[in-house]
Amino acid sequence: MMIEMQGVYKTYKNGVTALNGIDVTINQGEFVYVVGPSGAGKSTFIKLIFREVAPSKGTITVNDYDIVNLKRKHIPYLRRDIGVVYQDFKLLPKLTVYENVAFALEVLEESPKNIRKRVMEVLDQVGLKNKARFIPDELSGGEQQRVSIARAIANHPKLVIADEPTGNLDPDTSWEIMKVLEEINANGTTILMATHSKEIVNTIKKRVIAVEDGIIVRDEQRGEYGYEI
DSSP: OOEEEEEEEEEOTTSOEEEEEEEEEEOTTOEEEEEOSTTSSHHHHHHHHTTSSOOSEEEEEETTEESTTOOGGGHHHHHTTEEEEETTOOOOTTSOHHHHHHHHHHTTTOOHHHHHHHHHHHHHHTTOGGGTTOOGGGSOHHHHHHHHHHHHHTTOOSEEEEESTTTTSOHHHHHHHHHHHHHHHHTTOEEEEEOOOHHHHHHSOOEEEEEETTEEEEEETTOOOOSOO
């Protein structure tokens, strides 16, 4: 399996319990939505997977890594197999599209030849090969998000975590981004997507994990959103 959580709790220092006994398994190649009201625990659920935060109790395995006992020096190795796409893109504003994507490979000390080849491959995959020399400010929101996706998949990750990837985009652009994510998933990459978009979840049917008050209240294959927004 890809991700397994057993008896996972997360209580922050301010006393807030964000997750309250989570048990879930996500297999390689799945496309999973994580839905629920604001403050339900979705962000904590996602942050635990790439070890931005550690659980207070329980066990978590991601790509055979023991998240709970993972030493700080090993966290970068865990993250090499995880691409993350954010709502606000998090692109480096002074770098070109090409340089933003290349940066993800440069930190892994890939050869310049491999970097050139891979950057152009992923830019072609997201339909931005012709925008390689543009800087983020010269792109639309949807194009910036596609650069963010290209950067996330540059290292052939087994898992892509998309945290509200369509949250800042208009409806038409949102569907374009979903098409890209579906294509990535079709190539075998696991997609875990936190979203508030009822329309996307109810139209593009995938597995739905619903979180409320830190508890998984629903886990359905090809489920509905099920919350008022």
